Structure formats: structure tokens, C-alpha cells
Amino acid sequence: xxxxxxxxxxxxxxxxxxxxxxxxxxxxxxxxxxxxxxxxxxxxxxxxxxxxxxxxxxxxxxxxxxxxxxxxxxxxxxxxxxxxxxxxxxxxxxxxxxxxxxxxxxxxxxxxxxxxxxxxxxxxxxxxxxxxxxxxxxxxxxxxxxxxxxxxxxxxxxxxxxxxxxxxxxxxxxxxxxxxxxxxxxxxxxxxxxxxxxxxxxxxxxxxxxxxxxxxxxxxxxxxxxxxxxxxxxxxxxxxxxxxxxxxxxxxxxxxxxxxxxxxxxxxxxxxxxxxxxxxxxxxxxxxxxxxxxxxxxxxxxxxxxxxxxxxxxxxxxxxxxxxxxxx
Amino acid sequence: xxxxxxxxxxxxxxxxxxxxxxxxxxxxxxxxxxxxxxxxxxxxxxxxxxxxxxxxxxxxxxxxxxxxxxxxxxxxxxxxxxxxxxxxxxxxxxxxxxxxxxxxxxxxxxxxxxxxxxxxxxxxxxxxxxxxxxxxxxxxxxxxxxxxxxxxxxxxxxxxxxxxxxxxxxxxxxxxxxxxxxxxxxxxxxxxxxxxxxxxxxxxxxxxxxxxxxxxxxxxxxxxxxxxxxxxxxxxxxxxxxxxxxxxxxxxxxxxxxxxxxxxxxxxxxxxxxxxxxxxxxxxxxxxxxxxxxxxxxxxxxxxxxxxxxxxxxxxxxxxxxxxxxxxxxxxxxxxxxxxxxxxxxxxxxxxxxxxxxxxxxxxxxxxxxxxxxxxxxxxxxxxxxxxxxxxxxxxxxxxxxxxxxxxxxxxxxxxxxxxxxxxxxxxxxxxxxxxxxxxxxxxxxxxxxxxxxxxxxxxxxxxxxxxxxxxxxxxxxxxxxxxxxxxxxxxxxxxxxxxxxxxxxxxxxxxxxxxxxxxxxxxxxxxxxxxxxxxxxxxxxxxxxxxxxxxxxxxxxxxxxxxxxxxxxxxxxxxxxxxxxxxxxxxxxxxxxxxxxxxxxxxxxxxxxxxxxxxxxxxxxxxx
Numbered sequence: 001x002x003x004x005x006x007x008x009x010x011x012x013x014x015x016x017x018x019x020x021x022x023x024x025x026x027x028x029x030x031x032x033x034x035x036x037x038x039x040x041x042x043x044x045x046x047x048x049x050x051x052x053x054x055x056x057x058x059x060x061x062x063x064x065x066x067x068x069x070x071x072x073x074x075x076x077x078x079x080x081x082x083x084x085x086x087x088x089x090x091x092x093x094x095x096x097x098x099x100x101x102x103x104x105x106x107x108x109x110x111x112x113x114x115x116x117x118x119x120x121x122x123x124x125x126x127x128x129x130x131x132x133x134x135x136x137x138x139x140x141x142x143x144x145x146x147x148x149x150x151x152x153x154x155x156x157x158x159x160x161x162x163x164x165x166x167x168x169x170x171x172x173x174x175x176x177x178x179x180x181x182x183x184x185x186x187x188x189x190x191x192x193x194x195x196x197x198x199x200x201x202x203x204x205x206x207x208x209x210x211x212x213x214x215x216x217x218x219x220x221x222x223x224x225x226x227x228x229x230x231x232x233x234x235x236x237x238x239x240x241x242x243x244x245x246x247x248x249x250x251x252x253x254x255x256x257x258x259x260x261x262x263x264x265x266x267x268x269x270x271x272x273x274x275x276x277x278x279x280x281x282x283x284x285x286x287x288x289x290x291x292x293x294x295x296x297x298x299x300x301x302x303x304x305x306x307x308x309x310x311x312x313x314x315x316x317x318x319x320x321x322x323x324x325x326x327x328x
Numbered sequence: 329x330x331x332x333x334x335x336x337x338x339x340x341x342x343x344x345x346x347x348x349x350x351x352x353x354x355x356x357x358x359x360x361x362x363x364x365x366x367x368x369x370x371x372x373x374x375x376x377x378x379x380x381x382x383x384x385x386x387x388x389x390x391x392x393x394x395x396x397x398x399x400x401x402x403x404x405x406x407x408x409x410x411x412x413x414x415x416x417x418x419x420x421x422x423x424x425x426x427x428x429x430x431x432x433x434x435x436x437x438x439x440x441x442x443x444x445x446x447x448x449x450x451x452x453x454x455x456x457x458x459x460x461x462x463x464x465x466x467x468x469x470x471x472x473x474x475x476x477x478x479x480x481x482x483x484x485x486x487x488x489x490x491x492x493x494x495x496x497x498x499x500x501x502x503x504x505x506x507x508x509x510x511x512x513x514x515x516x517x518x519x520x521x522x523x524x525x526x527x528x529x530x531x532x533x534x535x536x537x538x539x540x541x542x543x544x545x546x547x548x549x550x551x552x553x554x555x556x557x558x559x560x561x562x563x564x565x566x567x568x569x570x571x572x573x574x575x576x577x578x579x580x581x582x583x584x585x586x587x588x589x590x591x592x593x594x595x596x597x598x599x600x601x602x603x604x605x606x607x608x609x610x611x612x613x614x615x616x617x618x619x620x621x622x623x624x625x626x627x628x629x630x631x632x633x634x635x636x637x638x639x640x641x642x643x644x645x646x647x648x649x650x651x652x653x654x655x656x657x658x659x660x661x662x663x664x665x666x667x668x669x670x671x672x673x674x675x676x677x678x679x680x681x682x683x684x685x686x687x688x689x690x691x692x693x694x695x696x697x698x699x700x701x702x703x704x705x706x707x708x709x710x711x712x713x714x715x716x717x718x719x720x721x722x723x724x725x726x727x728x729x730x731x732x733x734x735x736x737x738x739x740x741x742x743x744x745x746x747x748x749x750x751x752x753x754x755x756x757x758x759x760x761x762x763x764x765x766x767x768x769x770x771x772x773x774x775x776x777x778x779x780x781x782x783x784x785x786x787x788x789x790x791x792x793x794x795x796x797x798x799x800x801x802x803x804x805x806x807x808x809x810x811x812x813x814x815x816x817x818x819x820x821x822x823x824x825x826x827x828x829x830x831x832x833x834x835x836x837x838x839x840x841x842x843x844x845x846x847x848x849x850x851x852x853x854x855x856x857x858x859x860x861x862x863x864x865x866x867x868x869x870x871x872x873x874x875x876x877x878x879x880x881x882x883x884x885x886x887x888x889x890x891x892x893x894x895x896x897x898x899x900x901x902x903x904x905x906x907x908x909x910x911x912x913x914x915x916x917x918x919x920x921x922x923x924x925x926x927x928x929x930x931x932x933x934x935x936x937x938x939x940x941x942x943x944x945x946x947x948x949x950x951x952x953x
Contacts, residue, residue: 224510226430234452
């Protein structure tokens with residue numbers, strides 16, 4: 001495990017370095033990149049002033065040191081579009097995205113795993129075949145189309161749910177009312193994200209369990225007279241879980257992409273929306289901050305998946321989860 | 329305790345060849361209760377009755393249905409069609425609902441399954457898995473379960489350090505021990521062990537066997553194994569399964585030492601032992617695949633003594649009284665049953681109390697007064713069964729050849745009786761005599777003198793056919809060529825027209841052998857068949873004889889003075905000394921643990937051994953007292 005943690009720290013360092021060096025490797029100079037086309041005509045004095053102000057005249061090494069120390073203090077720069085420090089802007093958006101991701105991840109994982117187990121256990125029978133058809137259909141619909149469809153159906157034609165935002169504006173709710181309002185706004189985006197992730201989780205769990213189902217230990221378990229449900233979940237599903245969880249961790253990056261679309265569709269005030277706005281308005285410090293935060297989030301979720309896996313499957317304490325995935 | 333009656337289990341031919349086990353829930357509910365063409369019958373009318381406290385060993389080749397039998401008893405053959413009845417303590421098991429099976433499994437009947445890779449769930453610590461069956465029965469007694477689990481684990485040799493280990497850190501032997509503990513935790517009334525040691529290495533195997541011997545004492549157990557040694561070691565009684573049918577049942581030691589059914593004997597013969605110097609013999613033919621199971625007696629396609637009836641009528645088990653061994657199992661009676669139309673391995677030749685004596689002339693008689701006769705053979709009894717090689721060993725002058733001549737019907741004994749296929753040999757006349765001489769051939773010691781020098785090879789070999797009036801000249805020629813090919817002689821026209829004096833000693837011996845074999849006899853009595861041959865030719869001829877024995881079931885009495893040869897070729901060795909058979913038994917036993925002093929001197933004077941272990945003085949028995 002110590003080795004694994006080392007890997008993560010190394011990955012984190014590389015990400016920070018990339019984040020620092022990439023914009024400096026991009027074509028064009030930093031000032032025009034920072035201020036975009038708005039200030040095409042700039043006097044040399046202004047440019048020199050700006051270079052000095054942003055510390056761009058210093059050697060690269062010193063710049064990097066400065067960057068790191070700023071980062072350590074939580075200083076990610078200043079967003080001129082939102083007119084606030086980038087750190088502050090991100091912190092405002094992060095909880096929305098995180099709750100969206102966490103809830104959809106949890107529900108899609110649970111549903112996918114249980115559904116996958118039940119389908120695999122009844123392989124080739126009606127339930128399994130119906131499940132496969134449903135999942136295939138669901139898998140065929142891209143996330144943003146699904147979001148728009150849900151928005152139209154449940155927000156527009158049948159206005160059961162609010163169609164935009166993370167909370168009702170200008171309402172002074174408190175306590176349970178606020179929570180209810182929050183949940184109502186969360187429902188459709190979370191559902192969309194859940195449905196987007198479900199097919200993969202289902203297919204993975206199903207195939208993983210199909211492999212485990214024929215393992216001798218399942219017969220041993222059945223042979224000692226355990227209830228079918230016990231065999232199915234305690235013995236089979238648990239042993240089949242490792243590849244699924246590994247994949248879940250690895251898929252977090254993809255999930256952020258989906259979040260981007262979903263938040264834009266539902267005008268949800270999270271990181272995705274923020275990123276979209278920042279892109280539209282060439283708010284480079286914010287874009288930078290978003291990217292950094294998202295990569296760190298992905299890394300953290302991966303770490304979490306690894307830890308969870310080792311908790312569930314003792315074999316992984318020595319073996320790599322990916323090896324197990326290949327074996328399965 | 330357990331009564332299995334006419335149990336037939338067949339599997340539907342599935343499209344996707346999934347494994348046999350399926351959950352009972354998934355079994356098609358309304359199948360036709362008759363086996364159709366799309367069914368593969370794995371067990372065919374199996375009858376077995378297990379009493380409380382008995383340990384039964386089920387033996388058979390892989391594919392014979394052993395494991396299916398066990399899984400049927402556990403209710404784990406979900407999709408299979410099961411007919412007949414299994415009564416466990418009076419309760420009919422085949423009518424059980426899946427729920428009832430779940431209740432029974434792991435509590436009243438436990439099974440240690442055949443090892444095939446990951447036998448334990450990788451995600452749970454060992455002791456949790458051991459406790460599960462108990463917790464299923466008594467869900468609230470976690471402490472008792474823990475206590476029992478640790479006790480049992482210790483008993484099977486896994487101490488505290490193992491309790492919370494995960495299966496992937498355990499070796500095969502440790503997993504096997506854990507599985508045994510798991511099966512025992514509910515103190516089941518019936519324990520089934522499916523190949524308990526077959527996947528283990530020799531050391532672990534013997535450890536586990538010791539453990540099993542200790543644990544199975546006093547229990548009702550079904551041991552399933554292709555390993556005869558395991559069964560011999562653990563079981564009181566044994567049932568031999570072939571193609572889903574039980575061919576022989578009886579006390580384990582008897583069945584596996586003196587097999588009565590041809591199949592059991594073939595199985596025993598194919599089984600390697602450390603003691604055996606004898607060549608291993610595979611069972612002739614191939615094990616029939618599931619979809620080509622023969623009608624009638626399932627073994628008839630590979631049996632050397634099958635009759636017409638064997639191919640269409642299924643033999644019913646009948647009792648046989650062959651309990652030549654003194655050993656009887658402590659539990660259960662000594663009853664033996666076999667399912668064979670021919671009542672087991674046939675007896676071909678038997679002699680009782682045969683005495684042969686020659687009158688001595690006066691000069692010789694005087695040396696020992698009052699004794700005018702030399703008893704060359706004095707009171708020998710022996711039995712030769714179908715497909716058996718009886719090696720008669722002894723020094724020259726011990727009466728071997730004389731006995732051989734009597735057994736072949738060449739000489740008439742002074743006293744005693746010889747029976748060939750249950751008929752008195754020396755009271756045969758006419759057609760019966762002719763038939764007998766066709767089936768009972770003798771190969772004489774000095775082949776050079778036994779072959780007429782006036783006849784060429786072809787005439788020599790075809791003469792017996794002429795005498796027996798078998799076939800026309802053309803078919804005889806064919807038979808001659810075949811016989812010569814058997815003995816590795818050329819069949820060119822040139823060779824066929826050679827006369828005995830043109831041939832070498834080895835060639836002569838082989839011509840004599842071809843002459844004996846051309847009639848395809850049932851019994852051959854070969855008197856020193858290889859004495860005059862070099863080692864290579866001797867090896868070839870012995871191999872040929874053993875091959876014929878395996879393929880055609882013919883029996884051989886091999887008279888030799890060479891112990892090594894007797895050990896290599898014989899199923900049974902008889903040691904002759906001064907006209908008596910002083911010791912008889914399986915070669916390994918006779919040569920390794922000789923009981924009679926004479927045999928001891930024989931084994932000690934074995935020249936090869938002298939070379940190996942150096943000179944050694946042999947105390948003479950008489951001087952030693």
C-alpha cells in the first residue's frame with residue numbers, strides 16, 4: 001500500500017508540473033494568452049509592467065517555485081470574469097459537482113452491481129435477456145441526449161422538476177425546505193448521470209460474476225448448504241467486485257466529462273458549468289484552476305477505489321487490481 | 329441408512345455446454361420422465377445400500393459417474409433427470425424441493441468436493457468459511473461456531489495462525505484440510521469424500537490419508553476415488569463403477585486384491601504400485617464416451633470373455649462366494665456381488681492334489697529303502713483364471729515340467745484330477761478332447777526337438793489347423809501368416825519353406841510359439857519359453873504373450889527358473905520345491921516377503937542381486953535347523 005501511495009504522490013507532482021509548464025509551452029506569449037485578444041494593442045511599457053507583475057520575467061525555475069508556494073497557500077490566481085480569486089470561485093462550485101457525482105456514482109454502482117448479479121445468476125433466461133436489451137438501448141443514447149430528453153419530459157411537458165439551477169433563486173428557505181428544494185434540483189441531473197454510468201457498471205458486474213459463477217468455491221459454498229442469496233452475494237458477488245470497483249475509479253475522469261454536459265444542460269452551478277463559462281470568456285486562470293481541481297479529484301477517487309478494493313478483496317493486498325481484471 | 333435403488337441420472341444435451349451443476353431453481357420443471365435420445369445417461373440403475381457406520385469406497389475410471397453419484401446425493405445436479413429412488417434414513421431425497429436440499433446439505437450430509445483450483449472463497453477469512461454451515465443451522469450461536477471451528481481446524485492440523493488467513497495464502501494440502509474441517513463442523517450423518525487426496529503430492533497425500541483414517545472412524549462415509557490405494561486404505565466395502573453401472577461390490581480388501589469381475593481385475597492390473605515389478609497393463613479398448621454407451625453389460629466391448637448375451641442383456645448383480653482371503657471387514661458382512669453374465673473371471677484350468685510318480689530302478693531305489701518311487705509331483709493344487717499369467721518357479725528337478733505336462737493333458741497323473749473349463753481333462757474323448765486340445769496348448773521346453781525336421785515352417789505352423797480341420801488351405805495360409813507376424817517372424821515365401829535345421833534357436837522357439845498360437849488357444853502352458861533365447865528376443869516374446877493376454881484374455885502358465893522373469897510377467901507366482909508348491913501369491917509379495925525358506929534362498933541367490941550387494945553366504949536350512 002505504501003508503494004501505491006507513492007504512486008499517487010508522484011502522479012500528483014507530475015500533474016502540477018504539467019499544469020505549470022503546459023501553458024508556457026503553448027504558442028504565443030503568456031500575456032496575450034492571459035488577456036486574450038482584448039488587449040491586442042499594448043504599449044511596451046504596459047507589457048513590461050505586466051510581465052513584471054506576473055513574474056514572467058524571472059527565470060523558469062524561480063517561477064515554478066513561486067507557483068508552488070502560491071499553490072500551497074491556496075492561491076490559484078484571480079478570475080477577471082467572476083471578479084474573485086479563482087480559489088474562491090472553485091470552492092463555491094465544488095460542492096454542487098461533488099454531490100452530483102457522489103450520488104450518481106453511488107446509485108449507479110449499487111444498481112449496476114445488484115442488477116448485474118441478478119442477471120448473471122439467471123444467465124440466458126428471460127430476466128437476463130430483457131436486462132441486456134434494456135441496457136443496450138440505454139447505452140446507445142448519448143448522455144447529453146438523455147439529459148435533454150429527461151429535461152423535456154419531466155421538466156417541460158410534465159413539470160415535476162425544476163429545469164435549471166441548483167436551488168430556487170430568491171427564496172428564503174431553511175432547514176428541510178431547503179433540503180427538499182436542493183434535492184428537487186438535484187434529481188434530474190443526478191438521474192441523467194446515473195443512467196449514463198449504469199450500463200457500464202451492469203455489464204462489468206455481469207461478466208465478472210459470470211466468470212466467478214463457475215469457480216469451484218461457488219460449488220463449495222452451495223455444497224455446504226448455504227442459502228442461494230448467501231452464495232450469490234457473500235461468496236460470488238463479493239469475489240467478483242474487484243474489477244468493477246477498479247473500473248469505477250478509473251472511470252471518474254470520464255464522469256467529469258459527462259458532468260460538464262449535464263451541468264450545462266441543467267444549468268447546474270457546479271464545476272462543469274464554471275468551466276464552460278470560463279472557456280466562453282477566455283478566463284484562463286479559472287480554466288487552469290478547474291483543470292487542476294478535476295485532475296486532483298480523479299486522482300482522489302482512484303485512490304479511494306483502490307482502498308475500497310483492498311478492503312473487500314484480500315487478494316489485492318498483494319496483487320494489482322488490473323491483473324485481476326485481466327484474469328477475470 | 330442410505331438406500332439407492334435403480335438410480336438413473338441423465339443430463340439433457342445442452343446447447344451451451346455449461347457445467348453440469350446448476351442451481352436447482354433453474355431446473356426445467358416439467359421434463360418428460362423418460363430418457364430420450366437427447367439425454368446422456370451418466371448413472372444407469374445404480375443400487376447401493378449403505379449401513380450406518382460403514383465406509384464405502386466407490387472406484388472407477390474417470391467418466392464412470394462417481395462424482396455425479398456424489399453430487400446427486402447432495403442434490404447438486406439441478407438440471408439432470410433423476411429416476412429411481414434415494415432413501416436417506418427413510419426419507420426419499422429425489423422428491424426434495426430445493427429448499428429441502430439446502431437444509432440437508434452441509435448438515436445431515438456433507439461433502440468434501442474434488443479439488444479443482446480455488447475451492448474456498450477468496451474474499452473471506454478461513455474460519456468464517458468453516459463456520460458458515462454451523463451458523464446456517466444455528467444462526468445465533470456464533471461463539472459455539474467459533475469454538476467448534478477452531479477445534480476442528482486444530483484437529484485437521486491447522487493452528488491459530490491459519491484462522492484468519494485468506495485462501496490464496498494456503499497450499500493445496502491446507503485447503504484440503506480446511507475443507508475436511510468444514511464438512512465436519514455440523515457433525516454430519518453421512519460424509520462424502522470426492523477424490524480426497526488425488527490432487528496432492530505423495531507426502532501430503534499420506535498425511536491427509538492418516539487424518540482421514542482417524543476422522544472417518546465410526547462415521548458413515550462414502551469415499552470416491554480412482555485411486556485404489558485410497559479406497560483400500562479407508563473403505564470397508566467397495567463398489568466398482570463403470571459407465572454409470574455398478575459391476576462389483578464387496579469388502580474393499582477382497583475386491584481389490586482378488587477381483588472377481590473382469591473389469592475390476594483390469595483396473596487393478598492397470599494400477600501402479602511401488603511393490604509391483606510387474607508390467608502395467610492398460611485396459612484394452614477405449615473408455616466409451618457418454619453418447620456411445622454400450623447396451624447390455626457396459627464392459628462387454630472391452631471384456632475378453634464376453635458372450636453374445638453380454639451385448640444385449642444387462643447382467644443383474646449376483647452373489648459370489650469367492651472369499652479366498654481371510655480378511656473380512658470389521659463392519660458389514662463379507663458378501664460380494666458382481667454383475668456379470670459369466671459370473672466373473674472364468675476359471676480355465678484347475679488341478680486338485682495332483683501326484684505323479686515314477687518307478688525307480690533297483691539300483692536307485694536301494695539308496696533309500698522302502699521307497700521304490702520318485703514322486704516328481706506330490707499333491708499340487710492350482711487354479712488358473714481367464715487372462716491370468718501363472719508363473720511356476722523352481723529349480724530344475726522340482727517337478728515344474730512334469731506338472732506342466734499333466735496340466736496340458738499330455739501325461740496322465742498318478743493321482744488327482746485336472747479340470748479344464750470345469751470338465752475333467754483326463755476323461756475327455758472324441759470331439760470334446762479335440763476341442764480341449766485346441767484351447768489348451770503346450771509349448772515344450774526344447775523346441776528344436778519338438779518340431780519335426782521333416783516339415784517346413786509353413787507345414788509346421790499349419791499342421792494344428794489341419795488336425796483340427798479348421799478352414800480351407802487359403803484361410804489356413806492366412807492364419808499361418810498372422811501367427812508368424814505375432815511372433816515377429818518374416819512371412820516371405822522363402823522363410824515359409826525353410827526347414828527347422830536352417831533356423832536359429834530363437835527362430836525355432838518362435839516357430840514353436842506360432843504353432844501353439846495359430847489355434848488361438850485359451851490356455852498356453854509354456855515350459856521355459858525363453859530359456860534358449862537371448863535377452864532381446866526373450867523380452868519380445870514375453871511382451872507378445874502379455875499383449876495377447878491383455879487383448880484376448882488368454883491365460884498362460886509360465887514355467888521358468890528365472891525369478892526376475894516370473895516377477896515381471898506373472899500375476900501370480902507359485903514356487904515349486906520337491907514336487908510341491910511351497911508358496912504362492914502375487915509376485916511382489918512372494919519375492920519381497922518370502923515366507924518359505926526355499927523361496928528365501930531363491931531370492932537370495934538371484935545372481936543380479938549378488939552382483940549388486942556383493943557376496944553373501946547363505947546358511948543352509950538343514951544346518952540351521
